[in-house]
Amino acid sequence: MKLPKGFLFTSRYRILKRRLHPITKEFGLTFYVLRKSTLAVIGALLVCMFLFLAIFGSRIAPYNPYEVKIRERFIPPSKTHWFGTDKMGRDVFSRMLHGARYSIRAGLIVLVIAVPIGVLLGGIAGLFGGWRDEVIMRFTDVFLAFPSLILAMSFSAALGPSLFNAMIALSIVWWPMYTRLIRGQALSVRETDYVEAARSRGAGNWYLVRRHILPNCLSPILVTFTLDMGWIITATAALSFLGFGAQPPMPEWGRMISDGRIYMLQAWWVSVFPGLGIVMTVLGFNLLGDGIRDALDPKLRRITEVKWKQRTFS
Amino acid sequence: METENVLLAVENLKTQFFTYGGVVEALDEVSFNIIEGEVFGLVGESGCGKSVTASSILGLVQKPGKVISGRVLLDGDDLLQKSAQEMNQIRGSRISIIFQDPTSSLNPVFRIGYQVAEPYIYHQGKPRKVAARDALKILSQTGLPDPADKARNYPHELSGGMRQRAMIAMALTCEPDLLIADEPTTNLDVTIERQILNLVKDLQEEFGTSVLWITHDLGVIAQICDRVAVMYAGNIVEQASVRVVFHSPKHPYTQKLLRAIPAVDSSGENLEEIPGSVPRLINPPSGCRFHPRCDHAMSVCSGKKPIEREVGLGHTVACHLF
Amino acid sequence: MKLRNYILRRVSLLIPVILGVLVLVFIISYVIPADPARAWAGPKARPEQIEVLRERYHLNDPVYLQIYYYLRNLVLHFDLGVSATTGRPVLTDLKAFFPATFELAFFAFVLAIVIGIPLGVVSALRRNEPTDHFSRVVALTGVSTPLFWSALLMQFLFYYKLRWLPAFGRLSVEINRYTGFVLLDSVLNWNWSAFGDAATRLILPAFTLAFYTMGYLVRITRGSMLEVLESEYVVTAKAKGLPQRVVIYRHALKNAIIPPITVLGINFGWLLGGTVLLETIFSWPGMGRYAAGSIVQVDLPAMVGFTLVAATVMILSNLVVDIFYSIIDPRVRVGGKAK
Numbered sequence: 001m002k003l004p005k006g007f008l009f010t011s012r013y014r015i016l017k018r019r020l021h022p023i024t025k026e027f028g029l030t031f032y033v034l035r036k037s038t039l040a041v042i043g044a045l046l047v048c049m050f051l052f053l054a055i056f057g058s059r060i061a062p063y064n065p066y067e068v069k070i071r072e073r074f075i076p077p078s079k080t081h082w083f084g085t086d087k088m089g090r091d092v093f094s095r096m097l098h099g100a101r102y103s104i105r106a107g108l109i110v111l112v113i114a115v116p117i118g119v120l121l122g123g124i125a126g127l128f129g130g131w132r133d134e135v136i137m138r139f140t141d142v143f144l145a146f147p148s149l150i151l152a153m154s155f156s157a158a159l160g161p162s163l164f165n166a167m168i169a170l171s172i173v174w175w176p177m178y179t180r181l182i183r184g185q186a187l188s189v190r191e192t193d194y195v196e197a198a199r200s201r202g203a204g205n206w207y208l209v210r211r212h213i214l215p216n217c218l219s220p221i222l223v224t225f226t227l228d229m230g231w232i233i234t235a236t237a238a239l240s241f242l243g244f245g246a247q248p249p250m251p252e253w254g255r256m257i258s259d260g261r262i263y264m265l266q267a268w269w270v271s272v273f274p275g276l277g278i279v280m281t282v283l284g285f286n287l288l289g290d291g292i293r294d295a296l297d298p299k300l301r302r303i304t305e306v307k308w309k310q311r312t313f314s
Numbered sequence: 315m316e317t318e319n320v321l322l323a324v325e326n327l328k329t330q331f332f333t334y335g336g337v338v339e340a341l342d343e344v345s346f347n348i349i350e351g352e353v354f355g356l357v358g359e360s361g362c363g364k365s366v367t368a369s370s371i372l373g374l375v376q377k378p379g380k381v382i383s384g385r386v387l388l389d390g391d392d393l394l395q396k397s398a399q400e401m402n403q404i405r406g407s408r409i410s411i412i413f414q415d416p417t418s419s420l421n422p423v424f425r426i427g428y429q430v431a432e433p434y435i436y437h438q439g440k441p442r443k444v445a446a447r448d449a450l451k452i453l454s455q456t457g458l459p460d461p462a463d464k465a466r467n468y469p470h471e472l473s474g475g476m477r478q479r480a481m482i483a484m485a486l487t488c489e490p491d492l493l494i495a496d497e498p499t500t501n502l503d504v505t506i507e508r509q510i511l512n513l514v515k516d517l518q519e520e521f522g523t524s525v526l527w528i529t530h531d532l533g534v535i536a537q538i539c540d541r542v543a544v545m546y547a548g549n550i551v552e553q554a555s556v557r558v559v560f561h562s563p564k565h566p567y568t569q570k571l572l573r574a575i576p577a578v579d580s581s582g583e584n585l586e587e588i589p590g591s592v593p594r595l596i597n598p599p600s601g602c603r604f605h606p607r608c609d610h611a612m613s614v615c616s617g618k619k620p621i622e623r624e625v626g627l628g629h630t631v632a633c634h635l636f
Numbered sequence: 637m638k639l640r641n642y643i644l645r646r647v648s649l650l651i652p653v654i655l656g657v658l659v660l661v662f663i664i665s666y667v668i669p670a671d672p673a674r675a676w677a678g679p680k681a682r683p684e685q686i687e688v689l690r691e692r693y694h695l696n697d698p699v700y701l702q703i704y705y706y707l708r709n710l711v712l713h714f715d716l717g718v719s720a721t722t723g724r725p726v727l728t729d730l731k732a733f734f735p736a737t738f739e740l741a742f743f744a745f746v747l748a749i750v751i752g753i754p755l756g757v758v759s760a761l762r763r764n765e766p767t768d769h770f771s772r773v774v775a776l777t778g779v780s781t782p783l784f785w786s787a788l789l790m791q792f793l794f795y796y797k798l799r800w801l802p803a804f805g806r807l808s809v810e811i812n813r814y815t816g817f818v819l820l821d822s823v824l825n826w827n828w829s830a831f832g833d834a835a836t837r838l839i840l841p842a843f844t845l846a847f848y849t850m851g852y853l854v855r856i857t858r859g860s861m862l863e864v865l866e867s868e869y870v871v872t873a874k875a876k877g878l879p880q881r882v883v884i885y886r887h888a889l890k891n892a893i894i895p896p897i898t899v900l901g902i903n904f905g906w907l908l909g910g911t912v913l914l915e916t917i918f919s920w921p922g923m924g925r926y927a928a929g930s931i932v933q934v935d936l937p938a939m940v941g942f943t944l945v946a947a948t949v950m951i952l953s954n955l956v957v958d959i960f961y962s963i964i965d966p967r968v969r970v971g972g973k974a975k
Contacts, residue, residue, distance in 0.1 A: 138653070138656070142657055146657070146947060147908040147909030150943070153931050154939070237782055261917075264796070271785075279780050282780040
């Protein structure tokens with residue numbers, strides 16, 4: 001959309017700015033509270049580092065992760081091989097750098113599939129209630145009646161063992177969580193006075209969803225999303241570990257742990273470092289998720305808001 | 315007046331809250347006395363420091379608040395100097411408090427009977443069965459219908475009025491010397507409020523308990539208090555018997571307060587409002603805290619804080635006009 | 637009386653859910669391009685023999701008929717079919733493996749509660765002090781560590797390097813299995829060395845599982861306790877002059893413990909899934925390994941059988957949690973006097 005010259009001075013811009021101001025203010029405050037918590041900042045740093053590795057890891061890896069050099073197998077961690085080499089002589093560090101992206105991809109794909117489905121179903125169930133609610137909830141219960149790992153295993157076995165199928169399997173396992181979440185939100189919002197007031201003014205369901213329900217849902221979704229990333233990464237690794245996900249020679253971290261398991265006594269580093277990587281990543285997401293949840297907590301915001309205002313306007 | 319015994323003497327009580335945004339000067343050297351057997355009212359708008367006064371007396375000021383200075387003498391004994399252990403023994407047995415919202419003030423997972431019996435068990439060392447019996451007795455004294463049945467109920471199973479009666483029972487178990495009532499009728503509808511007011515009046519006469527009644531409703535003050543202190547922004551601005559305060563208020567704020575209430579005989583006159591709004595207590599106005607909104611403000615009002623002066627028998631005002 | 641009705645009602649809800657579960661599993665099996673009849677018949681079977689098997693197990697029939705036959709067998713004969721891999725009736729297999737998993741999950745559970753909840757409470761009481769920071773870090777690490785990796789690490793450390801604890805298998809001696817729960821059985825056998833053997837073998841896997849659950853529990857307990865400590869009824873309790881330990885451990889704790897317990901119940905079902913990983917690593921002869929094996933081999937009757945058991949356990953544990961919840965919190969009491 002081409003902006004006419006002088007747009008910045010028009011009243012249109014000022015109106016837009018005024019309308020956005022409450023939203024930007026909210027974001028500003030959120031970031032401020034987030035910055036104040038050391039743990040959240042550490043989490044954010046860890047996550048950024050992980051994302052960086054996932055995107056650029058393959059370029060900065062010193063060695064080829066797939067090249068087999070039998071003569072260099074089982075070298076312990078040293079200056080040339082920071083994390084040592086595995087049974088095929090491949091550098092563990094390089095493999096980990098290459099493998100980071102699989103974990104991230106898994107997390108994103110699963111959430112991109114599971115969240116919309118969950119939100120849609122949960123929204124319908126919560127907003128309309130009645131038989132729609134019952135049916136959807138029973139359906140959700142069926143999925144929730146399984147231990148999630150086992151369900152994921154079954155689906156991924158059904159689809160064939162591969163990383164992609166593991167991701168699909170996890171999405172199927174994950175959507176009920178969001179359905180429950182959104183349904184709860186929709187139910188509580190539905191009963192509020194302002195929704196009743198809006199309805200009495202003739203607001204249609206779609207309007208209610210857009211203006212009232214969704215904004216309220218955004219924060220719990222964001223928090224759950226961030227915390228879930230950690231979960232999904234772990235679950236993908238678990239599936240790969242069991243043989244249902246990534247297949248060799250893919251350097252997915254869970255797979256690497258499984259591959260190195262038999263040689264634990266001779267070369268513990270092959271299994272230990274990928275695990276450490278997972279721990280750091282999941283820790284990062286957990287810290288960040290906690291931080292976001294605290295930052296969105298109304299009570300904490302009110303207390304910190306005073307200090308924030310002073311800072312900006314003094 | 316006859317030789318009265320001062321039960322509670324609050325002297326220059328100063329309480330502050332150290333928050334992120336600054337220091338909130340909640341109580342600015344508040345002083346008043348409560349005489350044995352009387353109902354003393356503390357009235358003021360929301361945020362003027364009434365509840366903080368109550369928690370300061372009881373030693374229950376929550377972080378980040380702290381009582382900075384002053385004395386609270388219960389029968390001559392300074393409560394602020396007492397250890398936590400000693401205060402625990404005083405709370406609930408010599409001084410009790412009832413709160414505004416009985417729903418959130420009662421523990422939802424315990425039965426009413428148990429919660430009422432607790433002071434008997436922990437303060438008077440009575441065994442469970444005896445305590446339960448006594449709890450029933452005091453519950454019936456508060457006019458709760460069918461106390462034996464209600465005692466087995468949980469808080470959420472009773473109505474608002476019944477919960478408040480239960481709270482009153484809970485507070486009066488050990489026949490305290492002082493009962494602090496922190497806006498207990500604000501959430502109740504008028505008919506129930508009347509009942510509770512009468513109940514407290516009756517019980518107070520029966521047990522000889524002094525009452526500190528905190529409220530923002532002048533009507534309630536008129537109904538049950540003997541003497542009253544008017545509070546504004548952390549200061550006591552006027553103190554006198556209820557009659558005197560209502561008939562000849564001296565402090566500009568008190569006068570305005572009274573004029574803001576419609577009287578039965580006023581016919582169509584406009585109600586006066588006080589211009590401006592209650593000041594934030596982080597950086598309160600200098601000198602007399604009311605001066606920005608006062609019609610009679612003089613130059614000295616913004617500089618020096620007025621001291622309480624006696625302008626009549628038992629009637630003190632804190633204003634530079636006197 | 638009302639409680640019994642409630643339980644009955646909840647258990648009856650099991651039925652549609654189980655039906656749903658069955659449908660789901662059968663659909664999955666439909667998708668899997670494998671032929672169990674061939675596996676049952678064995679590698680040397682002739683096509684006609686395989687066809688006979690197919691007929692007998694209704695494998696050629698549409699899905700809904702298969703479900704019908706299965707249910708009929710289940711209800712009338714209590715027969716869950718025969719496993720394609722072990723050749724034994726699935727019910728026998730399950731009876732053999734279930735106690736092992738349950739023992740593991742149960743002890744991990746108990747360990748997590750015994751350590752986790754007090755730690756969470758203490759953490760809340762000493763907020764922002766070193767104790768709090770320490771337990772939060774431990775809890776967070778517990779939650780962030782993948783189970784299978786920590787299991788490997790434990791095995792490596794405590795078995796290979798330090799030789800303190802055994803890390804494989806459940807029992808190395810023979811005893812009479814009365815109940816299938818080896819700890820109990822060894823006592824019943826009056827075989828104390830067996831008891832010791834079983835107990836030490838239980839430590840590593842149970843602790844690994846507990847480490848994870850504990851992290852969760854500490855976090856939730858801490859959060860819940862902090863919230864409760866700010867509530868008005870706690871202020872009232874203090875205002876009544878009650879001794880501090882009464883205020884904290886009676887008034888506050890009873891309220892604060894509700895969310896953790898709820899979470900635990902939900903988590904218990906998850907634990908069953910987690911045991912898959914642990915059993916693989918510690919060679920624990922439990923249902924998890926059986927499940928994993930049956931999925932890989934596409935052993936349909938085994939898959940369906942153990943899925944039923946898993947689902948039932950999850951539903952039952954949810955039910956137990958709900959009942960517990962209603963005992964503690966009178967506001968949700970079933971059939972009590974509602975306002």
